[in-house]
Amino acid sequence: MAQKRFPVVTARNLSFAYDTAAVLQGVNFTAYAGEMIAVIGPNGGGKSTLIKLILGLIEPTQGSLHVLGKRPSVARGEIGYVPQYTHFDTRFPISVREVVLTGCTRPVFGRHTKADKAAAAGALERVGLSDRALDSFAELSGGQQQRVLIARALVSDPSILLLDEPTANVDAFMSDRFLELVVNLATDRTVFFVTHDTGYVSEESDRVFCINRSLVEHPVAALRQDLVHATYSQPVRKVLHNKHIDTTHMTL
Amino acid sequence: MNALTAFFAALNNPNVPFIRYALFAGLMSSTAFGMVGGIVVVRRISYVAGAISHAALAGLGASLYFSEVHAVHWLTPMLGAGIVAVLCSWIIALVTLYAAEREDTIIGAIWAVGMATGLIFIAKTPGYVDAMSYLFGNILLVGRTELRIIGMASFVTALTVILFYPQIQSLCFDETYAETRGQPTAFFTLLLYTLSAVTVVLMVSTVGIVMVIAMLTLPAATAGLVARRLQTMMVLAIALCALANTAGLATSYYLNVPTGPTTIILSGALYLVTLVLRTAAKRLRRGM
Ligand SMILES: Nc1ncnc2c1ncn2[C@@H]1O[C@H](COP(=O)(O)OP(=O)(O)O)[C@@H](O)[C@H]1O
Ligand SMILES: [Mg+2]
Numbered sequence: 134m135a136q137k138r139f140p141v142v143t144a145r146n147l148s149f150a151y152d153t154a155a156v157l158q159g160v161n162f163t164a165y166a167g168e169m170i171a172v173i174g175p176n177g178g179g180k181s182t183l184i185k186l187i188l189g190l191i192e193p194t195q196g197s198l199h200v201l202g203k204r205p206s207v208a209r210g211e212i213g214y215v216p217q218y219t220h221f222d223t224r225f226p227i228s229v230r231e232v233v234l235t236g237c238t239r240p241v242f243g244r245h246t247k248a249d250k251a252a253a254a255g256a257l258e259r260v261g262l263s264d265r266a267l268d269s270f271a272e273l274s275g276g277q278q279q280r281v282l283i284a285r286a287l288v289s290d291p292s293i294l295l296l297d298e299p300t301a302n303v304d305a306f307m308s309d310r311f312l313e314l315v316v317n318l319a320t321d322r323t324v325f326f327v328t329h330d331t332g333y334v335s336e337e338s339d340r341v342f343c344i345n346r347s348l349v350e351h352p353v354a355a356l357r358q359d360l361v362h363a364t365y366s367q368p369v370r371k372v373l374h375n376k377h378i379d380t381t382h383m384t385l
Numbered sequence: 386m387n388a389l390t391a392f393f394a395a396l397n398n399p400n401v402p403f404i405r406y407a408l409f410a411g412l413m414s415s416t417a418f419g420m421v422g423g424i425v426v427v428r429r430i431s432y433v434a435g436a437i438s439h440a441a442l443a444g445l446g447a448s449l450y451f452s453e454v455h456a457v458h459w460l461t462p463m464l465g466a467g468i469v470a471v472l473c474s475w476i477i478a479l480v481t482l483y484a485a486e487r488e489d490t491i492i493g494a495i496w497a498v499g500m501a502t503g504l505i506f507i508a509k510t511p512g513y514v515d516a517m518s519y520l521f522g523n524i525l526l527v528g529r530t531e532l533r534i535i536g537m538a539s540f541v542t543a544l545t546v547i548l549f550y551p552q553i554q555s556l557c558f559d560e561t562y563a564e565t566r567g568q569p570t571a572f573f574t575l576l577l578y579t580l581s582a583v584t585v586v587l588m589v590s591t592v593g594i595v596m597v598i599a600m601l602t603l604p605a606a607t608a609g610l611v612a613r614r615l616q617t618m619m620v621l622a623i624a625l626c627a628l629a630n631t632a633g634l635a636t637s638y639y640l641n642v643p644t645g646p647t648t649i650i651l652s653g654a655l656y657l658v659t660l661v662l663r664t665a666a667k668r669l670r671r672g673m
């Protein structure tokens with residue numbers, strides 16, 4: 134990818150612990166503008182923790198983390214986020230469009246503007262849900278709700294997108310479409326795409342971070358099947374230009 | 386028809402102004418109850434509102450005691466209840482937000498200690514104090530001063546909800562996400578708890594400390610059965626609350642029974658009937 138190498142997220146000797154149990158230790162990386170980074174690793178490896186650190190929802194216990202040269206909590210406005218777990222009540226009385234609009238709600242004061250509503254319509258269009266804008270969020274399927282949450286993350290036109298296992302409750306067909314969408318989104322922003330299952334490693338991913346307490350980076354080209362297999366004891370799937378190819382018995 | 390005529394005659398009768406006062410109090414506070422009730426229901430903090438309203442007895446008792454024993458007459462029961470309710474709401478909010486204590490423990494503690502304090506103040510107040518009136522409501526407790534306070538507080542509460550509606554909606558739907566948008570979620574949580582405290586006190590005189598929580602949650606829950614948007618739910622809840630208050634007052638006048646319990650029973654009946662109708666409608670639709 135022909136990008137000027139502009140650092141967007143920088144971690145230096147980053148560590149985090151809940152109470153005393155270390156979750157992340159000595160993590161170093163720099164993510165550059167326009168990169169699509171696949172974040173893989175076993176359950177409990179610390180992927181969501183890294184995402185929350187980048188969002189500024191939790192503070193590092195050691196080391197430094199900068200987003201666009203600023204403290205994470207200051208740079209939040211530049212970040213779009215799709216959480217792994219939905220803590221909200223799925224029967225909450227709210228329309229699809231209103232959910233998307235919460236992505237650009239003023240922090241303290243002020244209502245949604247015409248521009249906000251146009252952005253919400255645009256975001257819903259990108260995830261293919263324009264026709265459901267006025268429906269109740271509660272009436273959508275799990276996969277559709279997940280797409281609404283992606284639209285919510287897109288509505289503020291963030292330069293960084295953090296997707297924490299966005300395909301967790303999306304079926305296999307949808308999740309390939311999903312990947313297409315994510316790849317499209319990554320053309321003009323930095324994307325962290327977290328996944329734990331078989332490692333959704335797209336050809337379009339620029340880099341792969343494997344997180345298990347520490348961070349090990351794998352260039353996509355070097356991501357050999359036996360390596361991933363050894364990490365997960367599971368087959369790898371590879372997506373090539375929207376065609377889904379099972380690479381279980383392929384040598385990369 | 387005779388009953389209605391008699392009720393309207395009573396409303397116009399200058400010798401029984403308290404009926405008029407009770408009607409106005411119910412109608413005005415319904416705005417606050419519908420809006421804040423909607424928030425309390427979708428945010429599932431009715432037990433917080435329950436603790437606050439019961440603890441308000443401490444403020445009621447203290448104001449009775451201090452005005453009787455120390456001649457602090459500016460401290461009316463409603464004002465005392467309001468101050469204690471707001472303080473308790475802050476304690477619960479701050480403990481929930483910052484202390485690693487379980488929320489239900491602190492809620493139970495505030496609930497019981499507040500009532501106990503109130504009962505001791507009432508016991509120590511010389512002369513006869515009808516504790517039953519404060520616990521279960523008495524429309525005779527609403528005078529012109531109370532009416533003015535209820536009007537003002539309802540207006541300010543409604544205005545606050547309208548002003549911060551997008552932020553409140555965002556917080557109630559997904560608090561973590563609101564935080565990632567830079568929303569000061571602690572401030573808004575505190576604001577919502579404060580609004581609940583103020584609102585609860587507005588109907589304490591008419592329906593009483595024990596039952597006021599039902600007026601906050603029943604109309605909103607009824608509205609929630611049919612509404613698909615939070616704002617629709619609020620508007621419907623305002624209408625239902627006003628209806629229950631007015632019908633409760635008229636019915637209790639006609640049957641010569643206490644107003645508070647009548648109003649509560651009507652609200653509960655409204656909820657049950659709506660629930661049954663909605664369930665039946667869903668089954669019918671599925672059957673077709
Ligand atoms: N709120 C929390 N309190 C204590 N420990 C936690 C908390 N959240 C996560 N952990 C622990 O931190 C580790 C990493 O969790 P997480 O980042 O969610 O993993 P992943 O997203 O890679 O599955 C796990 O061992 C988990 O048990
Ligand atoms: Mg996770």
